[in-house]
Amino acid sequence: VRLAVYLGPHTARVAVGTFAQKAFGRGAETLTRKDLPALMDALRPMLRTFVGREPCEIVLQAILRELQ
Amino acid sequence: MKFKVLTVAPWIVACVLLAAAALTPSTDRAVVLRIGSEGVKLLALVGCVLAALAFERGDYMRRAWALNGACFLLLLTRDVTLLPVIPPSTTLVPIQGALVTVANAASVYGTWLMARAFSASGLELPGSATHRRTVTLVAVIIAIAITSGPFVLDVRALFGGDAGAIVAIASDLGDVLSLSFIAPVLLTAMAMRGGLLRWTWGFFAAGLFAWLVYDATAPLASVFSVDQGTLDMIREGLRALACGYIFSAALAHRAIVKD
Numbered sequence: 001v002r003l004a005v006y007l008g009p010h011t012a013r014v015a016v017g018t019f020a021q022k023a024f025g026r027g028a029e030t031l032t033r034k035d036l037p038a039l040m041d042a043l044r045p046m047l048r049t050f051v052g053r054e055p056c057e058i059v060l061q062a063i064l065r066e067l068q
Numbered sequence: 069m070k071f072k073v074l075t076v077a078p079w080i081v082a083c084v085l086l087a088a089a090a091l092t093p094s095t096d097r098a099v100v101l102r103i104g105s106e107g108v109k110l111l112a113l114v115g116c117v118l119a120a121l122a123f124e125r126g127d128y129m130r131r132a133w134a135l136n137g138a139c140f141l142l143l144l145t146r147d148v149t150l151l152p153v154i155p156p157s158t159t160l161v162p163i164q165g166a167l168v169t170v171a172n173a174a175s176v177y178g179t180w181l182m183a184r185a186f187s188a189s190g191l192e193l194p195g196s197a198t199h200r201r202t203v204t205l206v207a208v209i210i211a212i213a214i215t216s217g218p219f220v221l222d223v224r225a226l227f228g229g230d231a232g233a234i235v236a237i238a239s240d241l242g243d244v245l246s247l248s249f250i251a252p253v254l255l256t257a258m259a260m261r262g263g264l265l266r267w268t269w270g271f272f273a274a275g276l277f278a279w280l281v282y283d284a285t286a287p288l289a290s291v292f293s294v295d296q297g298t299l300d301m302i303r304e305g306l307r308a309l310a311c312g313y314i315f316s317a318a319l320a321h322r323a324i325v326k327d
């Protein structure tokens with residue numbers, strides 16, 4: 001939901017799927033809580049491109065907090 | 069709310085400029101339009117600088133906004149050399165040519181960074197590769213069709229001994245390249261529908277579209293026999309829209325990043 005605020009629901013879903021595949025070689029639906037920090041690392045360059053370093057870190061930290 | 073204000077603001081600026089020009093005696097109208105032209109370029113420059121400063125050094129979008137801002141700064145610098153207090157001189161022509169050429173190069177690079185932000189982020193724009201290529205090709209063909217007429221005339225003028233035509237040629241080439249990026253910018257805005265960032269890319273696409281129509285006015289005016297006074301008004305209105313939407317895109321991006 002936090003990603004969707006910036007990217008829209010469609011692109012947010014695609015982004016999580018794309019970077020889950022790149023980081024783990026499997027779909028987002030197979031991820032567990034312990035995969036979250038690595039998923040955040042994978043999403044970081046993408047989000048940083050659009051919103052810059054500082055807001056990117058704030059959003060990723062918030063996502064991590066909410067999901068853990 | 070603020071995004072809705074940014075949506076209508078360029079239209080308000082354009083309408084105010086045109087109303088002021090229409091209410092001015094025709095002998096002084098060119099001055100009003102000139103002031104308006106410089107004002108909207110300054111507005112776009114301020115927007116681009118504010119957006120660039122919202123990002124940190126090394127951020128992708130900081131470079132994109134800084135380059136777009138550099139374009140307006142260089143164009144405003146060129147316009148200073150056109151002030152009546154500076155006597156016209158042949159030595160100014162290469163300086164003006166260099167300023168416009170570098171301004172257009174900065175605009176092309178900045179627009180290209182906006183257009184490829186999606187792929188630079190590691191994502192793919194929606195639709196098949198064939199679909200994306202087709203949409204891009206159509207945009208390129210439209211951009212070439214619109215700018216080729218003035219380009220041919222300017223090349224002829226250059227070979228006819230008019231050294232000042234180099235300024236117009238640089239502008240024509242910059243236009244065709246920048247306007248070719250409308251398709252990926254628009255596709256980015258559409259991909260982000262429902263998200264805040266759609267405003268930035270949507271406004272930027274609106275700005276590019278206004279420039280496209282601006283370039284189309286010259287060939288269309290000759291077809292429909294529009295007089296020079298009316299054409300100047302239409303073109304300055306479109307310039308205000310184009311610069312206004314670049315300003316809106318920049319301010320929207322700053323608001324998204326800072327809030």
